[in-house]
Amino acid sequence: MDALKSVTHDIYHEIEQTIYREARLICEENLREWIDTLIDKDILYQAVNRQLRFRKDNRYTGKDSTYSLNENYYYLEMRVRQSESPMQWTADPREIVRHFINNMEVYEGEKPGEYRVFTNCLVVRNRRIYEEMTYSYSRKDIWRRDANGQLRLLHRLCDIDERFVTGKNLNFML
Amino acid sequence: MIDVASLVDVKNGTQAKSIFWDEQIYQLELERIFDRCWLFITHDSLIPNPGDFTTAIMGEDEVIVVRQMNGGVKAFLNVCAHRGTRVCSAEAGNTRAFVCTYHGWAYGLDGTLQGVPFENEFYKGVLDKSTHGLTEIRAENYMGFWYGNFDQQAPSLYDYLGEFRFYLDVWMDSTGGAELVGPPSRSLLKCNWKTPAENFVGDAYHVGWTHAASLSVLGGELSAMSGNKMVPPVGAGVQITTRFGHGLGILTDAGPALLGGKAGDMARKWYGENRKKVAEKMGKTRGGYYGSHFNSTVFPNNSYLWGTNTFKVWAPRGPHHIEVFTWGIVEKNMPDELKEAILDMATRTFGTAGMLEGDDADNMESMTHLNRGRQIRKGRLNAQMGLGDDKVDQESGAIIGPSAVGETSYRGYYRAYREYLMAKDWDELLNKDPDAWKREFLGR
Numbered sequence: 001m002d003a004l005k006s007v008t009h010d011i012y013h014e015i016e017q018t019i020y021r022e023a024r025l026i027c028e029e030n031l032r033e034w035i036d037t038l039i040d041k042d043i044l045y046q047a048v049n050r051q052l053r054f055r056k057d058n059r060y061t062g063k064d065s066t067y068s069l070n071e072n073y074y075y076l077e078m079r080v081r082q083s084e085s086p087m088q089w090t091a092d093p094r095e096i097v098r099h100f101i102n103n104m105e106v107y108e109g110e111k112p113g114e115y116r117v118f119t120n121c122l123v124v125r126n127r128r129i130y131e132e133m134t135y136s137y138s139r140k141d142i143w144r145r146d147a148n149g150q151l152r153l154l155h156r157l158c159d160i161d162e163r164f165v166t167g168k169n170l171n172f173m174l
Numbered sequence: 175m176i177d178v179a180s181l182v183d184v185k186n187g188t189q190a191k192s193i194f195w196d197e198q199i200y201q202l203e204l205e206r207i208f209d210r211c212w213l214f215i216t217h218d219s220l221i222p223n224p225g226d227f228t229t230a231i232m233g234e235d236e237v238i239v240v241r242q243m244n245g246g247v248k249a250f251l252n253v254c255a256h257r258g259t260r261v262c263s264a265e266a267g268n269t270r271a272f273v274c275t276y277h278g279w280a281y282g283l284d285g286t287l288q289g290v291p292f293e294n295e296f297y298k299g300v301l302d303k304s305t306h307g308l309t310e311i312r313a314e315n316y317m318g319f320w321y322g323n324f325d326q327q328a329p330s331l332y333d334y335l336g337e338f339r340f341y342l343d344v345w346m347d348s349t350g351g352a353e354l355v356g357p358p359s360r361s362l363l364k365c366n367w368k369t370p371a372e373n374f375v376g377d378a379y380h381v382g383w384t385h386a387a388s389l390s391v392l393g394g395e396l397s398a399m400s401g402n403k404m405v406p407p408v409g410a411g412v413q414i415t416t417r418f419g420h421g422l423g424i425l426t427d428a429g430p431a432l433l434g435g436k437a438g439d440m441a442r443k444w445y446g447e448n449r450k451k452v453a454e455k456m457g458k459t460r461g462g463y464y465g466s467h468f469n470s471t472v473f474p475n476n477s478y479l480w481g482t483n484t485f486k487v488w489a490p491r492g493p494h495h496i497e498v499f500t501w502g503i504v505e506k507n508m509p510d511e512l513k514e515a516i517l518d519m520a521t522r523t524f525g526t527a528g529m530l531e532g533d534d535a536d537n538m539e540s541m542t543h544l545n546r547g548r549q550i551r552k553g554r555l556n557a558q559m560g561l562g563d564d565k566v567d568q569e570s571g572a573i574i575g576p577s578a579v580g581e582t583s584y585r586g587y588y589r590a591y592r593e594y595l596m597a598k599d600w601d602e603l604l605n606k607d608p609d610a611w612k613r614e615f616l617g618r
Contacts (some may be wrong), residue, residue, distance in 0.1 A: 078529075089533070168535055171529075
């Protein structure tokens with residue numbers, strides 16, 4: 001495990017505010033502004049679901065995880081366009097996706113201008129009349145400054161806690 | 175008392191709404207369908223080595239499937255013979271024995287009870303270990319796809335699949351076999367198990383509308399159908415149904431249609447390179463089907479899309495909920511780069527964050543839950559599209575609806591559904607002219 005180098009209060013505050021603003025853009029359905037202002041063109045946006053194995057099992061050769069999301073910029077933007085389509089019946093009437101983000105740790109990244117950010121996320125998603133679903137997962141992010149000094153997300157890995165996703169699907173920006 | 179006969183009107187292609195809601199009907203389904211039919215459990219590719227195991231769900235029963243030391247496969251109920259605890263809590267792995275966490279009873283890979291802690295001191299010869307092994311279940315495979323069956327009277331998996339094998343072979347056997355890629359994702363849907371099963375068996379009609387937005391952004395050939403801008407042309411496909419309820423729809427040459435981009439190009443190239451060999455091996459018709467898109471269900475609750483390459487089990491949890499298992503499928507001999515590209519797109523479209531998979535949930539859930547209303551559940555469901563156009567296909571022995579879009583496979587799925595619910599046992603089901611189902615279906 002590589003050494004984790006702390007950052008200043010100012011940088012922590014800046015990243016914290018960026019992450020909260022990101023969550024608000026998602027909640028306000030403003031995914032276009034989200035992808036335009038906060039996402040790096042080299043983005044890799046991932047969510048992983050893990051199969052349950054015995055801890056001591058080191059003989060089984062099968063893969064133990066599957067990526068529900070494994071999106072580069074092209075496919076991430078495709079999902080944004082899908083959400084903007086007037087024919088996305090599932091999003092009409094609108095859903096509300098609310099992120100509750102905690103346990104934020106920020107460290108220097110591997111390169112200057114990059115930051116490693118760990119958070120816990122609880123999402124409460126409400127849709128139609130009766131459906132409230134919750135999701136619990138961790139995020140491991142890498143954020144980096146663009147040419148204008150603006151922080152943009154370079155890599156996100158969401159580790160989904162539930163093995164059996166009771167929230168039916170992960171069709172929202174995690 | 176349920177009037178089972180009236181649940182499905184075979185001649186007119188309608189079904190009772192209550193089949194998606196009623197608890198008594200559900201219990202009858204567990205008894206007469208899930209206790210009798212072959213239910214998907216695993217694939218050779220997920221348990222290649224001795225000691226490998228995966229878990230699965232058959233109906234509502236949890237099972238373990240284990241590769242034996244001699245290379246065979248056995249399946250067992252995942253329950254300890256002592257006081258009924260779950261024996262194996264991992265979903266997959268490799269082990270030498272299954273040890274219950276309650277009292278430490280240990281079972282071998284073959285399910286026999288091998289070790290009982292303090293057996294001599296506490297049992298003093300009272301316990302007969304030979305009758306306290308794990309309960310074994312019939313398990314058979316077709317092309318490496320393993321299915322389990324609780325009924326000793328059931329025909330072999332080979333016979334159960336019957337004329338459906340003609341179509342399965344197009345991807346399971348055409349170029350040297352297929353493999354299942356795990357681990358599965360697992361998710362809840364609040365719907366009756368038949369609502370996605372019927373959709374996958376026979377619904378090309380919904381593709382342009384339900385999936386309008388996702389198709390429009392994915393591009394590719396099927397994006398032309400987005401928003402129902404385009405009617406599929408004549409010859410665009412066919413629909414098939416079979417004796418025991420399995421069915422599929424074929425969209426000609428559209429296998430790579432939902433892959434898009436580089437994955438689509440690579441897949442098209444692969445299918446093009448292999449089509450001639452497949453035609454030589456399997457005949458002209460199936461050479462023509464190779465590279466097409468299949469939407470399909472193996473009765474009762476195992477579905478897949480070939481071309482898009484997602485593989486599903488809709489495991490019932492009562493009449494109003496299911497657990498969705500999702501794996502990927504590829505041809506064994508596809509180059510690694512093509513396999514990765516296909517599996518990537520299969521997840522993107524039909525995984526837990528599937529761009530298309532998510533579109534279907536509201537339809538299936540409301541089809542189920544609206545029936546809490548007494549008036550709503552009195553009604554009938556309509557599957558009459560193409561009624562009267564179906565005919566027997568001499569080559570395969572199946573029944574074909576000669577168009578890409580119709581409800582042929584729905585009608586065949588529910589004809590079989592009704593027959594299973596009305597039959598006392600497999601003897602009654604098999605003690606008939608094997609072509610009787612065709613006359614019943616075609617109404618003559």
